[in-house]
Structure formats: C-alpha cells, structure tokens
Amino acid sequence: MSGNGLDYSALFNKDLPPPAGRWQGHPKYNFIGGHSDPDKVPTEGFIESADRVFHGDPRNISMYNFSGGPQGILPLREFVVDKLGRHRGIETTIDDVLITGGSGQAIELINEILLEPGDTAIVEAFSFSGALGNLRRRGVNVVGINLDGDGMRMDHLAEVLEGLRDKGVRPKYIYTIPTLQNPTGTVLTMERRHQLLALSEQYGVPIFEDECYADLIFEGEYENAIRSMDDTNRVLHIGSFSKTLGPGTRLGYVVAPWEVMSRLLSRKNDAGTGVMDQMIVGDYFNNHYDEHILDVRAALQRKCDVLGSALRESFGPSVEFDVPRGGMYLWVKLPDGVDSRALEGPALREGIAFNPGPDWSADPAAAAGYIRLCFALPSEAEIREGVEKLADVFRREGALP
C-alpha cells in the first residue's frame, strides 16, 4: 500500500467480527472440522459422471436455475427423495426439496425466515458450532437441553418448554441432530423421537432436524428420521453431501412444506446453487450411492477404532469418551479443571489441530473441559502419531498427569 492509500477503518460497518488472519495452511495432524476421508473421494466415479453430464445436457449451464428451477436440478432432488425414502423412512417429493450450498446455507435460510433478534431457539446443550454461531450473530436467545447417552433428554426439554411458556415465550424451533449428534455422537432413541414430536405439538414449536451425519452410521438398520413420523409439517429436515463426498462439494438440502419452502426461496439470493456440483454429484449418487456409503462407513469405523485405541494408549484413564455408533467425531472429556482453549495454541505449534469444546456448547464455559476430534481426514498412522504427540503436549502443559 502506498503512503497516500485510502484508510477503510472509518468506512467499515461498526458491527464486524475481528478481521481474519492470513491462511497458514492445513496442520499436519488435522482433527478439526468436518473433513471427510480423502481416500474415499470417488475420483473415477466423478470422472465418469462428469463425462456423462457434460455430454448430456450441458447447454443448461448457460441458464440461471438450469432446467429444474430455483429448488435445484431434478436428478439431484430425485436422488434426495429416493435416499430419504430408502434410508430414513421419509416420504417426500421433489417439490418439498431445496438443494442448498451445503447444509450451512440451509441453516442460514431457515434462520433468516424464522428468527429476529430477541427470539428464543432451543438447542442441544452441546451442538454444532456453526448453528450456535449463526444464532448468536442474530441476537437470538439460545437455550440448551441436556443430553445423555440416548440423546436429548425429554424430561429436561418438557421442563424448559413449560418454563418458557410460563414466561410467555414461544421458541421458534427445537434444533436437534438426532442421529449421530454433533459433537457427542449419540443417537436419539425412537421413544424420545416420538416424545419430541408430542412436545412439539403440545407447545406449537417446530422441530429443526439436522441429519448431516445420519448416512454415516456403521450399522445396516437404524432409527428413522423424526421427519418420517410426522404428517403435520412440524419437522424441517436438512442434510448434507459434504460428509459423504467431501466438503469441497458445497451441497446440502432442506425438506420443507411449501408454506416454508416458498419463504426459503424468496430469501435465497444466491442466483442458484452451483450447477456443476449438482450435476456431477447427482449423477454419481444416482448410480453409486449404496456401494459408496458402505465403503465410507467401513473406513470411518476403522479410523474410529484407531482413534479410540490411540487415546486409551496415550492418554490413559484420565480422559473419557463414548465410542459412537457412527460419524466422524470423538467428544473427549479432559481431567477436571483443564481448559481446552489453553491447549489449542501449544498443540497447533506442534502441528496438531483439535476443536476446543466451548464453540460446541450452548453454554461455552460448560464445555471448557472437552475437545472434539475428527478422525475422518488423517490416515491411521497420522491418527496414532498425532494422538501420541497431543498427549505429550497436554502433559507438558500440565493438563494430564
């Protein structure tokens, strides 16, 4: 910048987050975020699909909204309908499916149409950092519901809903990740799913069901989506392709009744979701979903085992975690009194990145003693090495005996 350069400081919106720092590259031992398994990116399948779709109907790339309109291209919406029917018990049609730029945009749009500053939203006590951050940016009151090994506790939810009603507050929704909860990995039992629907009806509060991870359960048969049990339009359901193909594909979806869909569409100001991604992913999954997902699950299960063993070996009994039924995370409790935020910098300096708990918590202080480790991206060798080095750092910092 030359000496007479324009100074923007007086021009910025006064309500901005701190500026970003320069990109430092990915850490060597990368346990953060929702990265996927790099060995499971279906290279050959993408090439085949690209060949097919660019030969098939490429002229439509010249149009906004392609040939399917603003809800997304038809083959991908048809895949979502088919997958949700076969794997999640959901009966829906392409008219109720909106393809979004990742499930993050799905959350953004749903929040945009439902929330105003001062509103109240109910979430799981530990929950997705992106969803919590979005609520906080909007000035929404976030109320956390306790979790146990079976997911969100319905007794606590009933108590909170009753307490809010007594204060004249109608929450805008109950946000839940029922199947492989982020970060805890729990699965809400069928009994609780029915109870949740009953509470939703009793208090007139919609359920915002985020099933970003449901495809990644290690078993063949598992709990159907809450949306599958609802014929009253009270469940807004979202999902993602990032976790099964890689977050480089920015694709997710919303399933919602037209009353909501028509509002989401009028707020979706992005001139359409990227068509190349939609074409290639739609073609690939319409041809290969079932085999691909079995392959991904098996790889994740192996890595989950490796991470669990490595933690037990290097950290010993001073950390606690439950082995989840699927997904890509372990949610690890550190010894009492340890603050995971203080360990982030020292670990990064050794090339090891993890997510400190507070960002994943309705009450940040309540998760100071937790870390989230994603096991999908690193190789099995990197998991073992990284965990060993991480334990060294923690010990050096006095966080482990």
Place this chain on the structure above:
Amino acid sequence: MSGNGLDYSALFNKDLPPPAGRWQGHPKYNFIGGHSDPDKVPTEGFIESADRVFHGDPRNISMYNFSGGPQGILPLREFVVDKLGRHRGIETTIDDVLITGGSGQAIELINEILLEPGDTAIVEAFSFSGALGNLRRRGVNVVGINLDGDGMRMDHLAEVLEGLRDKGVRPKYIYTIPTLQNPTGTVLTMERRHQLLALSEQYGVPIFEDECYADLIFEGEYENAIRSMDDTNRVLHIGSFSKTLGPGTRLGYVVAPWEVMSRLLSRKNDAGTGVMDQMIVGDYFNNHYDEHILDVRAALQRKCDVLGSALRESFGPSVEFDVPRGGMYLWVKLPDGVDSRALEGPALREGIAFNPGPDWSADPAAAAGYIRLCFALPSEAEIREGVEKLADVFRREGALP
C-alpha cells in the same frame, strides 16, 4: 398437509419479502437475466478438465478450503491474476484475490462489511438490479448519477459528492460498472476513469468497480480497468465467470487490499466456495481462456446484430436503443408514456420474457419506459421470432403505434 398441520404464519420473521411462487419453467423466448450462449458452453473442454483435475488432486475435496485456503484454490486465483494482468491492465497477486460464489456473493460481502442502514451509496442512475436490490434490503440511501453515451457523468458525480459533503454525508462507495455498463452497455471513457479516481480521492470515497461484462467487449483492445490506474487501494474490483462460461458455474472474484480482504473473509460464512466448479473452471481457463473468449465474443456480436435488426424491423422507429460495444444486453426505450411493467404479464402469456426497466434504476419510475433484452441465450431464430411476437403483444396492448 393434514388438517392438524403446524401453521408457520405466526413464527415467520415479520420482515420477509413475499413468498415465491412455484417454478413455471423457462419461457420459450427468454430475454431476461444474464444467461449466456448455450452453444458456447465448452462441453469437451469441461470433460477434459474434469478428467485432469479429478486425477490430479482429488483428495483435497475431502477438506474445507481445499489446499488454497479460504480465498479459493490456487490455480483459479492464479488465472484471475493472469487474466487481469493481460486483459485489464491490473497488477495484483493471489493474496489480493478472493474467489466467491458468483459476483453476487462479492457484492453481498462488500456490502456486509461496509454498509449499515441509513448509509449512502452512489450508483449509476441505471444499474444492476441485484446490486440495487441488495442496497434497498439494507436500508441504504441510493443516489443515482446520470449516464450518457460515455458512461457515468463526472460533472453530475462532482455535484452530488459536493452536495452530500455539504450535508455532512460521506458515501460508503461509488458503485460503477464502467466497462459495458449494465443495463446501458456504455463504456466509461479513459478521461472519466481518471476523473473518477480524482473525485474518489478528493472526497475520500472508495470506488466499487464491477467488471462482470468487461471480458465480453467485441474489440481486441479497450479501456483498462479503473483498478489498473490506482495504487492507493481505493478501488474494490469484482468480476464473474458466469458471463463467459454460464451462470450455472457460480464463480466470481474480488480483488481487494488486505485491510478489506481480512474483513471479507471474516464475513464469508459459507465454508468455502464450491471446489468442483473452481477446479474445473480453473483448469479449463488456464488452458483455453483466450480462444474461448474470442469465440464467445463473436457469437454475442452476431446475436447483438440480429436483435438490433429484428427490433428495427418489428418495432420500427418508435423504440430507441444504442448498439453497445459488447456484452449481452440492449437497453430499449419505449414510446413516451408506456409503462414496461404493464407489458410484462401479457408478453409472458405468449412465452416471451423481458426485464422491465424499473428494477434496473436507482429511481424506478425514471425507467418505466425502458426494457432490457438479453440476447445471449436465445438462438438467432428465436431472437427474430420472439421480437416479432413481442411487437405484436406491444401493439395489441397499445404500447406501439
């Protein structure tokens, strides 16, 4: 929806635009939006590039931010730097380039970091509907500067800046589409580009330069970007890939100094721009940009001629328009007293879609007598047929003698 369905009407944010209607499909004679030429989608080139990039570095699809960080993948940023250097006279580096989801996201992010309700932004009197709509949604005061055949009038801009200063108002930016202005197709002269920079310096107001269409000029040599003459960081420059490849590829870019870039990044909450698009487009353009752009320009020039001839033939002397030096639009003035909005519905019922002028105007009423026609998407035969039918509709509605 069953009888006991949840009613969302009391739950919606109270400040929402009207709900969207159901998608009705593309009209037969489609002169709206910024669609591109379907015959110029480089099908074989995309297939070649997809083959190369998915074989090359596919593992990175498993990561947020790929291998280039949140500003976008390196090959595409390198292409932008190279193209801007060779075609627009801009010297920059990949550190000052951010890849966005279309130039629409570039506008959204720049507005997000600079604007608050009640701020003032200066625009060209006729301007891009998306930019104007974004400003209006934010409650920003929009001040239009008159245009003539040489682009924005600097005498009027000086007068407006002086008047605002007298009232103690420092506008947040001057938004301009200097090269193939949307919708008028004018090109700001070099003399005025220098005057604009001088006024920007005199009043401390940044220039927001939107060059979405600059690649589409029909000539070999033409005016350099305003950003190329600035070494004081006062020009924020954006561009798009939608117009050269098709809006199905949701890719655009911002060139900005780090003081601004670091703020754009901290507001870019989309978990990264789609990587498949970036990989394929980056590879294709790094290998084929120069030949592709000549091909696109030639096709657009032919269609521009066809539309001009068809208008003169079917509408006669009662409409006025200038033939632009490039781009994809004609901005057509209807006979005095005609309101283009009243003609939109009757035309659509005959399968003909055009953009009524008011959405492209800082003062909507001032453009009631204009329509914008995009000639890129329809074939030459469709242009001729569509214009003939449109003239019939206009005559039947009493808008033409």
